[in-house]
Amino acid sequence: NTIFLFSRWSFDKKSLKKRETTGVTEDYWVQQLNTALRRIDALTVPDGGVPGIFLDSMYDNEDATELQQFTAYHTEFFQKLDQFQDFPCQDSSAVKAEIDELKAE
Numbered sequence: 753n754t755i756f757l758f759s760r761w762s763f764d765k766k767s768l769k770k771r772e773t774t775g776v777t778e779d780y781w782v783q784q785l786n787t788a789l790r791r792i793d794a795l796t797v798p799d800g801g802v803p804g805i806f807l808d809s810m811y812d813n814e815d816a817t818e819l820q821q822f823t824a825y826h827t828e829f830f831q832k833l834d835q836f837q838d839f840p841c842q843d844s845s846a847v848k849a850e851i852d853e854l855k856a857e
Contacts, residue, residue: 753836754802755829756785761806763821778806805829 758781771777786801805825811818842850 753839755832756782756802756804757829758804758806759809762808763811763818764815765817768817778804803832805832 758778761778782801782804785804786797789795789797789802805828806821807825807829808818808822811822813819
């Protein structure tokens with residue numbers, strides 16, 4: 753249950769042009785991070801890799817491109833979260849109580 757979340761990924765014209773020129777795009781970063789994860793023996797990277805979401809929390813809501821990109825990635829983020837399988841999780845207090853109980857036995 754992992755997603756790379758890139759914040760402050762601007763979609764203004766200047767940023768888009770710079771990324772187009774340098775090739776440092778969304779796909780580039782997701783590929784780079786997945787390649788790095790696959791080099792770690794203790795990790796299992798899912799088929800297709802870990803997805804990436806690119807949000808600009810400082811987007812200009814009067815700029816149609818920035819608003820569209822924010823909305824699209826925001827929607828995709830929650831769709832991906834809904835696809836994850838639930839897993840049991842406890843906070844540290846609950847875990848400590850269980851450990852204390854086991855020690856008492």
